[in-house]
Amino acid sequence: MKWRSFLRIKIITAVFILGLCTAGSVTAGDPVSAGTDIGSQVRKSWASEEGFKKITQALYTGNTTLKTLDGSQQGTARINCPGTLSLFEILVQPGPTGDLNFISVTYDVDFDGNFEKQYQIPGPVSGICANGFVKCDAGTWNNCHWYKWKFENEELSAEEVSPSDLGGCYCINTGCTQAGFLTFKDQVLRSLGGGVAGAMAAADPRLSVAEAKIDGIAIRYYAQNVGNCSLTQGTFSTYGFDKPEDLYQNAALLSTQAENEVLSQSADSDSFYTLLTGSPAFTNGERLTCQKVRNVYVSNCKLTEDIADSCSALENRSDCYLEEEKVYDVNGLSVTTYRNFNPTGVSPVDSCVTFNPADFANCVANCQGDITTDGGCSLCYPGQIQSVSYQGNGLWRVSLARTQTNSCGDVFNYQVCGEFEVSWDIPDDPTVTIKLDGTVVESVTIGHTDGTDPSKGSYQGDTGSEQKELYVSLNNEGACNGWANGSLIVYLKLNIPSAVCHDWWKIERTYVCTGTPTHDPDVSRADTIAETLTEGGGTWTYTDPITGTGSVDLNIETGETCIKACKLMLTEDRAQAGATTTTADYRTDPTSVTYIYRTCIDGTCPVNPGETIVKDCQCLNEFNEVYGAMESLRQATVDMICSDGTKK
Numbered sequence: 001m002k003w004r005s006f007l008r009i010k011i012i013t014a015v016f017i018l019g020l021c022t023a024g025s026v027t028a029g030d031p032v033s034a035g036t037d038i039g040s041q042v043r044k045s046w047a048s049e050e051g052f053k054k055i056t057q058a059l060y061t062g063n064t065t066l067k068t069l070d071g072s073q074q075g076t077a078r079i080n081c082p083g084t085l086s087l088f089e090i091l092v093q094p095g096p097t098g099d100l101n102f103i104s105v106t107y108d109v110d111f112d113g114n115f116e117k118q119y120q121i122p123g124p125v126s127g128i129c130a131n132g133f134v135k136c137d138a139g140t141w142n143n144c145h146w147y148k149w150k151f152e153n154e155e156l157s158a159e160e161v162s163p164s165d166l167g168g169c170y171c172i173n174t175g176c177t178q179a180g181f182l183t184f185k186d187q188v189l190r191s192l193g194g195g196v197a198g199a200m201a202a203a204d205p206r207l208s209v210a211e212a213k214i215d216g217i218a219i220r221y222y223a224q225n226v227g228n229c230s231l232t233q234g235t236f237s238t239y240g241f242d243k244p245e246d247l248y249q250n251a252a253l254l255s256t257q258a259e260n261e262v263l264s265q266s267a268d269s270d271s272f273y274t275l276l277t278g279s280p281a282f283t284n285g286e287r288l289t290c291q292k293v294r295n296v297y298v299s300n301c302k303l304t305e306d307i308a309d310s311c312s313a314l315e316n317r318s319d320c321y322l323e324e325e326k327v328y329d330v331n332g333l334s335v336t337t338y339r340n341f342n343p344t345g346v347s348p349v350d351s352c353v354t355f356n357p358a359d360f361a362n363c364v365a366n367c368q369g370d371i372t373t374d375g376g377c378s379l380c381y382p383g384q385i386q387s388v389s390y391q392g393n394g395l396w397r398v399s400l401a402r403t404q405t406n407s408c409g410d411v412f413n414y415q416v417c418g419e420f421e422v423s424w425d426i427p428d429d430p431t432v433t434i435k436l437d438g439t440v441v442e443s444v445t446i447g448h449t450d451g452t453d454p455s456k457g458s459y460q461g462d463t464g465s466e467q468k469e470l471y472v473s474l475n476n477e478g479a480c481n482g483w484a485n486g487s488l489i490v491y492l493k494l495n496i497p498s499a500v501c502h503d504w505w506k507i508e509r510t511y512v513c514t515g516t517p518t519h520d521p522d523v524s525r526a527d528t529i530a531e532t533l534t535e536g537g538g539t540w541t542y543t544d545p546i547t548g549t550g551s552v553d554l555n556i557e558t559g560e561t562c563i564k565a566c567k568l569m570l571t572e573d574r575a576q577a578g579a580t581t582t583t584a585d586y587r588t589d590p591t592s593v594t595y596i597y598r599t600c601i602d603g604t605c606p607v608n609p610g611e612t613i614v615k616d617c618q619c620l621n622e623f624n625e626v627y628g629a630m631e632s633l634r635q636a637t638v639d640m641i642c643s644d645g646t647k648k
Contacts, residue, residue: 040602085113087200087209087223088156090192094181094217097139098173099124100188105196109154111225119156121147126175128191130168131198132158140175149199156196189219197221255336258344273340285514287323290314292507296353296500301360301369303496311509320513328506338509352501357494358390364398364494374491375418375465381490384414394495400488409474409484417467421489423458424474427482430455435471436463445477562619566605568596569612 088107095101101123106115126141127134132148146166147158163169172181172188181188193212201207209223265273290311297304314320325338329351336344363369365388367380374395386399402410409426422442424432430453432444442459461470474484525545532543541551572592598606600617607613 085111085222085224086115087207087221088193088196089115089218089220090189090196091218092189092192093123095123095138097124097175098177098181099126099136099138100172103133103192105156107156107196107200111223117154117156119158121158124173126173127169127171128188129166129170129195130191131195132161132166133192133195134166134169134171136173139173141171141173149195151196151199151203156199185217186214189214189217193219193221197223254345258339262340285319285321285512288314288320288511288513290509290511292504294502294505298355298360298496301363301494301496303500305500311507314509314511314513317511317513319515320511322509323512324510326508327504328508330505334508341512348503350501350503351505352499354499355496357394357496357498360494360496361388361390361396364388364396364492370495372493372495373417374493375463375467377417377465377467379415379417379467380492381414388492391491394493394498396492396494398490398492400490402486402488406473406475408476408480410472410486411474412470412472412486412488414470414488414490415467416461416470416490417463417465419460419462419491420470421458421460422472422486423489424456424484424486426455426474426476426484428452428454428479429477430484431473431475431477432457433471433473434459434461435469436461437468438471564600564603564617565597565620566600566613566617567615567620567622568598568605568607569614570594570596570610571612 086108088105091104091106093101103121103123103125104118105120106118108115109117121133124135124138125133126136126138126144129146129148132146134144134146136142136144146161146163148161148165150157150159168191171177172184190212197209201209206225207223208225209221212219212221262273265271290313291308292311293308295306295308321341322338323341324336326334326336327348328334329348330353331351335346335348337346337348338344360369364371365385367382367385371378371380373379381398381400384401384403386401388399389397391397400412400414403413404411409431412422422434424430426432430444430446432442432455433440434442441461444455444457446453446455470488472486472488474486476482476484528545529542532541534541539551539553541549543549570593572594595614596611597620600606603617605613605617
């Protein structure tokens with residue numbers, strides 16, 4: 001794994017801008033040649049790993065003058081960082097089966113170059129991954145457990161995870177390969193070191209790994225604390241927060257640092273901020289403001305949400321640019337999400353308008369709004385509701401009036417859905433009959449005796465989500481010396497949420513518009529020119545409805561018909577491992593061949609160590625090979641034995 005130290009992006013940007021602008025000015029009269037020259041210079045200078053190292057290392061060493069791509073201008077800039085110190089060391093001990101008998105990691109936690117802590121892993125370790133390792137039965141890929149490196153609170157450890165949490169795993173014991181540990185010792189050590197370094201770097205953004213050195217069966221990593229880097233001012237203008245890593249733990253400082261940066265660059269006529277905000281594209285325009293306002297309320301017992309938007313017209317104008325945007329929550333507190341034509345990276349959080357369902361008793365009593373029963377049926381009882389009481393969770397307890405009477409008592413006849421409750425109070429000789437869809441579900445009868453025979457009781461039922469007809473008859477079968485009173489309770493829901501939440505309730509925007517766009521352009525003139533355009537001998541003639549017949553000579557040169565590329569081959573010994581199998585289980589030779597395609601630079605094919613040129617720079621056409629591979633895959637899916645009876 002290769003590591004790159006932290007770089008000041010603004011300095012690199014300055015080098016790019018200065019280099020490109022200077023190279024472009026050389027051939028400003030011919031834009032085609034200018035573009036070709038700049039592209040060629042960039043590819044020559046920085047398209048290779050060595051070229052990129054050369055320009056970036058100059059920022060650290062200060063021994064090389066930075067130059068524009070064409071060499072016409074030069075300047076100096078340098079980043080000073082503390083020297084590299086030992087970060088950690090890994091020592092392994094291979095066993096006779098190819099597994100590692102143990103892994104020992106000693107490491108530094110305070111950047112003083114001394115190892116204060118140690119973490120040991122007993123064997124057998126049978127596989128290595130980019131971010132962890134695998135422990136199996138010795139010499140096999142059986143009974144495997146998967147571990148991922150973890151660095152937290154200055155403690156290194158390994159936690160057991162699923163195979164899908166690890167990447168780039170390969171087997172190292174004799175159950176998968178007979179190559180022997182010493183054959184790929186360096187690869188194992190670098191894989192282990194890369195995993196540990198990655199875990200440390202993820203926990204501490206100040207860490208920048210500089211190099212690694214292998215000594216026998218041990219590897220030592222060196223690093224810098226980039227939190228202590230400082231910038232030596234050169235001939236290039238530089239800006240920015242000196243310690244951006246501090247913002248990692250305190251994002252609230254971002255807004256303040258942004259304002260400080262604006263103030264700093266505003267005083268410099270050559271700064272990027274001044275060049276941007278002072279450009280004609282922004283200063284010659286008109287600033288227009290607009291807003292979006294969200295309103296949520298209950299009207300006619302229904303939740304209503306509307307948005308008043310005066311920004312849509314500006315959003316659809318191609319000549320308008322969003323300069324600033326403020327987003328407000330329901331309490332009027334705002335965050336700035338756009339400033340100086342760029343997003344700030346700050347996102348609003350949800351805030352809520354709340355409603356008290358108990359405030360809507362009249363809606364339920366009058367059957368207004370979106371009302372259902374607790375069973376989910378769209379059912380209400382207009383004109384029959386005597387009282388309502390809120391039960392919580394959007395549920396209302398509703399008392400219904402009797403629908404008729406018999407000789408000496410109440411009668412209820414309703415459609416119900418969900419839970420209901422019938423109660424009665426009969427002073428003498430009671431008769432109670434309760435039916436659901438004509439079927440008796442409750443019956444109470446006490447015959448006449450010499451004394452008074454009162455009855456009080458209740459019945460609770462539940463039809464679930466089914467709507468059924470409920471019939472209740474209460475009567476006094478005696479001399480009607482007291483009315484047979486009853487009540488019927490059902491449960492209704494008014495579908496108004498207790499809270500409505502959004503990430504914005506008001507948005508204020510400022511646009512800069514450079515001119516009034518033409519939304520319906522007259523293109524008839526252009527259409528006429530295009531329709532009458534003809535070519536002959538390098539001269540193009542046309543008819544313009546305003547100026548008449550015209551012509552233009554275009555000396556069009558035939559360029560390259562393709563971008564020349566080359567094909568290379570890289571042979572690698574890959575003993576990859578999965579959760580239940582390894583390469584050796586299904587291949588006699590774990591060697592893998594990878595084909596690589598690269599764009600040629602000035603007619604030369606870039607070749608890295610270990611790579612062999614298969615096809616040198618030319619107009620490559622690999623269609624036949626691709627088609628053959630795809631056709632093989634298609635044929636492999638065809639039924640070869642005609643199992644369905646149809647001849648293939």
